[in-house]
Amino acid sequence: MNTEDYACLNPQCPYFCITDDRIHALVGDGKHGHAEQIQTFRCQACHSTISARRHTPLYRLKTPSRQVAMVLSALAEGLDPSAAERVFGHRQATITTWLSRAGEHAHALYERFFCHLHLPYLKSDELRTRLRCAKQVLWLWLAIDPSRKSFLCFMWVLARKAQPIA
Numbered sequence: 237m238n239t240e241d242y243a244c245l246n247p248q249c250p251y252f253c254i255t256d257d258r259i260h261a262l263v264g265d266g267k268h269g270h271a272e273q274i275q276t277f278r279c280q281a282c283h284s285t286i287s288a289r290r291h292t293p294l295y296r297l298k299t300p301s302r303q304v305a306m307v308l309s310a311l312a313e314g315l316d317p318s319a320a321e322r323v324f325g326h327r328q329a330t331i332t333t334w335l336s337r338a339g340e341h342a343h344a345l346y347e348r349f350f351c352h353l354h355l356p357y358l359k360s361d362e363l364r365t366r367l368r369c370a371k372q373v374l375w376l377w378l379a380i381d382p383s384r385k386s387f388l389c390f391m392w393v394l395a396r397k398a399q400p401i402a
Contacts, residue, residue: 237264237275242286244279251281262286271300293337299326304334311335350388357382 240257254260265278265285275288289295297304307324311317317335321328363376379389 239263239277242277242288244282244284245286245290246279246282246284249279249282249284251279269298271298293334293341297334299330307331308334308338353381353388355381355388358388 238257239260239262241255242262243253243255243260244251244262246252251260251262261280262277263280265276267273267275268287277286277288278284279286287295289297294301294304303324307320307326310320310323311331315323317328317331320326320331324331359380359382361378361380363378365374365376366372375393377389378387380386381388
């Protein structure tokens with residue numbers, strides 16, 4: 237069982253927050269959950285347990301993860317939460333809770349991976365293309381970190397042909 241990226245969360249444990257599976261003492265400890273099976277890990281040093289969903293928006297949810305993902309995808313596509321209640325059969329308060337938990341998790345990931353970046357190299361690029369009708373031009377500006385292979389900024393502007401772009 238792959239335990240990489242999981243860690244013991246007991247502050248008194250000598251393996252506290254160590255995610256390297258060659259060092260930490262985590263082992264698989266069965267599964268739990270009624271709607272779907274969720275992996276549980278046990279630290280061999282301090283005997284504390286941790287769910288594979290800990291620190292995710294799905295932690296302690298009883299609804300299957302595929303159903304939550306389907307509702308959140310529909311919301312991302314523009315479906316109103318009250319319409320999602322009618323379509324998927326979950327209360328609007330439940331859907332709003334899922335949405336806020338997913339938003340908080342996305343914010344935490346953004347803070348961890350994209351704030352306080354040290355960028356020794358930054359590549360910027362500009363692309364111009366015409367859409368199917370010749371009256372509109374699409375401008376794309378990109379900022380790329382070549383060492384991490386990540387897009388840091390993506391901006392587009394739809395302009396009419398007669399409008400000058402500065």
